[in-house]
Amino acid sequence: MTYSHVSVLNKEALEYWVHDEEGIYVDATVGGGGHSFQLLSQFPHVHLIAIDQDPIAINAAKERLIAFSSRVTWVHANFRDMAEEIEPSLRTHIAGILFDLGVSSPQFDDPTRGFTYQVDSALDMRMDPANPVTAFRLINMRSKEEIARVLREWGEERWAQRIAEFIIKARTQEPIRTTGQLVELIKAAIPASARRTGAHPARRTFQALRIWVNDELAALSQGLEAAQGLIAPKGRVVVISFHSLEDRIAKHVFRQWEQEHKGHVLTKHPLTPSEPEISENPRSRSAKLRVFEQF
Ligand SMILES: C[S@@+](CC[C@H](N)C(=O)[O-])C[C@H]1O[C@@H](n2cnc3c(N)ncnc32)[C@H](O)[C@@H]1O
Incomplete structure (x- = not known):
């Protein structure tokens, strides 16, 4: 099966994620590697830390990003654990962290994984096959x-x-x-x-x-806290969410950081896909992008 996932809000995500052309970036949800491919191909001096909890996604992204392999560090983990999972030498100076939440199209479309009500399969729904639940x-x-x-x-x-x-x-x-x-x-x-x-x-x-x-909502809250602890001054946390529960968490957490004077929110209103993007990729319909910048 080919691993094909159309990245959402690609251009907008990249514009906010990247502000230092020689920085270290974290893709907390590398999936099919779409956003990361853009990052690595457009910025030849950045380093990427690519995280996913799904080993199938990691393997697919490794293939997609093979031309850039000397600039990628792979982490098979839940992003809620990123503070411990990222090796100490890379942990300082992280310029930006992207979260593109939810399941990828290949996860959704794989009839053996149980994410969809459109095909009959075992009741599974785990993004990480090592999850006992x-x-x-x-x-x-x-x-x-x-x-x-x-x-x-x-x-x-x-x-x-x-x-x-x-x-x-x-x-x-x-x-x-x-x-x-x-x-x-x-x-x-x-x-x-x-x-x-x-x-x-x-x-x-x-x-x-x-x-x-x-455990997606707790993982998101913990992942965001970990991200804020890792990013360098002027570093950014970018979140693309697909339903109101996730979006609410990103919105509240960012607002709270702002009140604690840790930085400011760069998106007064969330960015959403244009009509052409929605008609080309209906999955993008509910996407919302929010960005926080550390002081
Ligand atoms: C929407 S896809 C990302 C697509 C990617 N941005 C691209 O352009 O190809 C979301 C990915 O995040 C992963 N994921 C979701 N929650 C996660 C978590 N808590 N920790 C690590 N990976 C997670 C999923 O396994 C999936 O591969």
């Missing part, structure tokens, strides 16, 4: 209250309680093993009248589960 485990082992709360808070799903009830009832017969089984339960739980309009009925539940499996 799978969607199967959460769906089959956690309490009704916990499942309902997660669907409500992280999926903003108004039928959270009913979906959780249907899950608990079904799993007393036999374990819920596949995304297809889960989709059927969600469809049964949401009244037909509410299903007629809008997005796929499983979209919110799948978003919530993915956040839960990968």
